[in-house]
Amino acid sequence: MITSINISQKQYFNWQECLWYLDRGFDDCVYQVRPGCVRRAFEFEGEAVLVDISYANGALTLQWLIGTKSTATINHVHQFVADWFDLETDLTPFYKLLLANQPLAYMAQSFKGLRFVGMPDIFESLAWGIIGQQINLSFAYKLKRRLVETYGTSLLYGDGKYWIFPTPAKLSGLQPDDLRQLQFSQKKAEYLITVAKQFADNALSKNIVLALPDFLSRQKILTSIRGIGVWTANYVLMKSLKERSSIPYGDAGILKALILHGFMKDKTDLQGMDSFYKTFAGWESYLSFYLWRSLANKPEEQETSVMPPSL
DNA sequence: CTCCAGGTATTTT
DNA sequence: AAAATACATGGA
Numbered sequence: 001m002i003t004s005i006n007i008s009q010k011q012y013f014n015w016q017e018c019l020w021y022l023d024r025g026f027d028d029c030v031y032q033v034r035p036g037c038v039r040r041a042f043e044f045e046g047e048a049v050l051v052d053i054s055y056a057n058g059a060l061t062l063q064w065l066i067g068t069k070s071t072a073t074i075n076h077v078h079q080f081v082a083d084w085f086d087l088e089t090d091l092t093p094f095y096k097l098l099l100a101n102q103p104l105a106y107m108a109q110s111f112k113g114l115r116f117v118g119m120p121d122i123f124e125s126l127a128w129g130i131i132g133q134q135i136n137l138s139f140a141y142k143l144k145r146r147l148v149e150t151y152g153t154s155l156l157y158g159d160g161k162y163w164i165f166p167t168p169a170k171l172s173g174l175q176p177d178d179l180r181q182l183q184f185s186q187k188k189a190e191y192l193i194t195v196a197k198q199f200a201d202n203a204l205s206k207n208i209v210l211a212l213p214d215f216l217s218r219q220k221i222l223t224s225i226r227g228i229g230v231w232t233a234n235y236v237l238m239k240s241l242k243e244r245s246s247i248p249y250g251d252a253g254i255l256k257a258l259i260l261h262g263f264m265k266d267k268t269d270l271q272g273m274d275s276f277y278k279t280f281a282g283w284e285s286y287l288s289f290y291l292w293r294s295l296a297n298k299p300e301e302q303e304t305s306v307m308p309p310s311l
Numbered sequence: 312c313t314c315c316a317g318g319t320a321t322t323t324t
Numbered sequence: 325a326a327a328a329t330a331c332a333t334g335g336a
Contacts, residue, residue, distance in 0.1 A: 129317090136316040139334055185332035187319075229319050253317045292317070 001069060004059040005078050005087065012091040014113020015055035021117050024296045026137055029145040029163050030124070039065075041155045041162040044076040050155050050162055053081060060085070066155055083120040083242070091115075094283045098290075101279065103261045107290050116289050118239050122206040123199050124165045125240040126222075129232035130191045131184075146182040168199030191227025198225065206240065215243060238285040245284045247277055257291035 007013055015036075023033035031040040037054040049067030053060055060081060067073070082088065098108045119125040131147070132140045151166035151174075171193060179189035198204040204221070212218045218241065222233035231250045238246035248254055255273070258264045264272040280287045 132316095133318040134316065134331090135318095135333065136335070138316095140317080142334090183333065187331065188333095191319090227319070231318055235317075248317070250319095251317050252315080256317095288317095295317095 001064045003062045003064070003074060003078070004056075005062070005081055006059050007087050009088060009090045010058055012095060012113050013087075013115065015060075017111060017114040018085055018117060021114060021293060027141045027145065029141075029148045030165055032160070032162065039162065041066075041164050042073070042077050042080065043153065043164050044073045045070075047073045048153070048155055048164070049073060049077065050157050051077060060087075066157055080120050083118055086116040086118060086242070089116070091286070094280075094286050097280055097283060097287075103263070104290075107294065111290055111293055114290070114293060116238075116286055118242065120240060121165065122209065122236065122240040123168050123195070125236045126195050126228070126232070127165075127171075127192055129235045130188055130195065130227055133188070133232065143182060143184060143188075147179070147184075150182060168196040171196035172200035187227065191225075194226060195228075210241060215245065218243070238288070243285060244282055246288075247284045248288055249273075251288070253295055254288055254291050257294050261291075261294075 019033055019036070019038060022028070022031065022038055031038050033039075034052075037052050039050065039052050041048065041050045043049075047067055047070060049069060050065040052063040052065060054063070055061065062077070062081070095108050098104050119128065127147070128140075128144065131143050135143075148163045148165055151170050153164045153166075155162045155164070174189075174193050174196075176184075176186055176189035176193065179192065180186060184192070195204075204225075209218050209221060212221060215237070218237055219230070219233045222228045222236060223230060228236075231248050234243075234246040235248050235251075237243040238248070249270075255264065255267045258273060258276065259266065263276045277284050277287070
């Protein structure tokens with residue numbers, strides 16, 4: 001079976017750029033990138049499916065490889081994919097801002113059509129935020145894979161295995177020692193289990209956060225949880241809830257990118273960071289995403305570098 | 312050995 | 325209120 005998702009904002013959409021970002025050298029265990037396509041397993045209301053997502057004629061095409069595919073599941077996956085690749089946003093104003101900023105103008109060309117790659121599942125997003133705190137990304141992806149392969153579920157197709165992120169219920173029953181065996185620090189283990197319990201008890205959910213009236217109250221409900229600071233809260237709000245004006249304050253990668261582009265003198269120059277972000281009001285999340293993107297170069301771009309000539 | 316990586320909580324000025 | 329420090333782990 002094949003279904004498709006129309007891309008309403010095609011002007012700045014480049015599937016290859018999105019796929020490249022997904023596969024930029026790290027090992028995310030919840031999807032698999034193949035030529036022109038990304039494969040991912042989903043579970044919704046007890047139904048597990050495996051889908052190949054590719055692009056054709058201005059729409060994303062989903063080939064359903066495994067599963068009984070109820071209408072509810074199809075709708076759920078369609079919504080997930082639309083959120084995952086941010087298909088509804090008109091990027092024209094963002095590209096105008098990029099072009100007006102000399103050190104960043106090259107991005108409008110080099111990254112043209114790259115959509116904000118989200119993480120629609122807020123629990124996975126929170127877990128990933130906790131895992132990623134203060135460690136390098138390679139190690140963070142290793143921890144995520146160990147977690148998923150130990151406590152998640154998988155689908156078999158051909159000779160491949162496709163993993164689905166563990167549920168809050170599954171993780172809520174763990175003890176910190178269980179996660180320490182996967183090389184989680186004591187703190188990360190405690191934080192993650194606490195969050196899992198909140199979701200399992202329905203004390204926290206995507207809808208609960210979405211129902212709050214504004215950004216600050218959403219940030220507050222997240223930072224009130226032990227282990228969730230401003231960085232993690234803002235990260236989750238942008239990756240999972242599409243907050244446009246979220247800034248991952250303190251992010252080591254963002255700071256590095258801002259210094260490389262000449263917007264900050266050093267990592268303590270937080271005022272420089274703030275004033276810089278003000279010029280991208282309404283697009284702070286997209287800008288952050290593009291700054292992260294700038295830290296990874298395609299192999300064929302290494303020599304010519306995607307950075308401005310002055311760098 | 313040192314420093315740091317997509318931080319946070321706690322303690323000390 | 326602001327600054328220093330402890331916490332954990334693997335990689336360069």
